[in-house]
Amino acid sequence: MTERGNLLRLMSRSGLSLLLFAVLGVGVVTFFYVLTADRIEKNEREYMMRSLNELIPASAYDNDFFTDTIAVIDEELLGSDQGVAVYRARRLGQPVGLIISPQAPNGYNGVIRLLVGFYADGTLAGVRIVAHRETPGLGDGIDQQRSDWVEQFPGLSLASAPPADWQVKKDGGRFDQLTGATISPRVVVQAVHKAMLYFDQHQDRLFATAAGDSYRFETESQP
């Protein structure tokens, strides 16, 4: 009987100290989470602003670019069945340009996330690769930190480059492939082209829609 009582006392003591440490752990993590949350959000925001400003310079707009956003859904042209963010730049209330963040789901090694910047006249402000898992040393040349491959895009528009151009050279288009890697550049070129078609179809609504919500624009009937 006493043995059993001892065991029970031991078990409850162990359980209690386990609970104590669990509470302590959660408490410490919560404390640091609350302490750092604001700063982390500010950092994320600044980082995102820097990437966005690389595409559309801060001097070109005067609105709150980062919060003047909507989310749009288009599986076909933007590569995701979730809303993708659209950041809109304006100056004195007039549209300057916008940045869409489409995805290329068919990368060599999974999803490639991009930022594609447009000026209001439809020319490309630039392209940035935000996240990818392409092969190091080959496909990762699409990453602006690895090579200047993405610098082929700025200044192009649907008017200046016919649809046949929107392929890598190997497929008969105008864009360089990377040595030893065709798939990664090919899907990025195609994703950028689709984003341009999307911008072209919905430009007015992209700028006019009130910030904050998620939209699925119907494709206008072809003339």
Added chain:
Amino acid sequence: MNTASREIIHTGLWNNNPALVQLLGLCPLLAVSNSLVNGLGLGIATVAVLCASNLVVSLSRNLLRDEIRIPVFVLLIASLVTVIELVMNAWFHGLYRVLGIFVPLIVTNCAIIGRAEAFASRNRPLPSLLDGLAMGGGFAATLVVLGAARELIGRGSLLDGADLLFGDIASNWTLQFFDPEHGFLLALLPPGAFIGLGMLVALKNALDQRHARLVAIAPGSDAASELA
């Protein structure tokens, strides 16, 4: 420095190197060692976590019964890594951008819980801290050597991306030995990580055997002790 401390350091860096001898923490090791800078990054983060976890575990070692020791260590380490990640994200955001992805990987590094259980739970805080430093150092050194070898063979460069870790002054530190197009791609892919680590383990064993032979031939001679 006394003999015990020297022993701890030598054990961590060489005799019982966590990556080359214990073969612990291979998941982060192999995943991240595709360049020198990445290897160094994960190495630094591991040293920091290992020191902190050894210290905390050692401080709490007398409060714990044997039965619940391991769950409590898991709790402590998980909380600690989360706190380190939050603090890095808030106050060292540039560094977090580079190392951030590695920090959660460290939780999967069994070297951490291994040292907590094998050393820190039985020793006083200061030796435990030193053990964390030495084991972390041994792990980091392996990562740096493997990362450098893979980057050099696969891409012909060293220190590519150093500016991410050291700031703008490092932007021209990258050494390019030959055109990346002629690199040996296998070295950068996961199989290359396994092959590279295998070669490092073999090299270490060969050095140890050579040393043992020398000691056996001429015990106590100058040549042998110099090599030690």
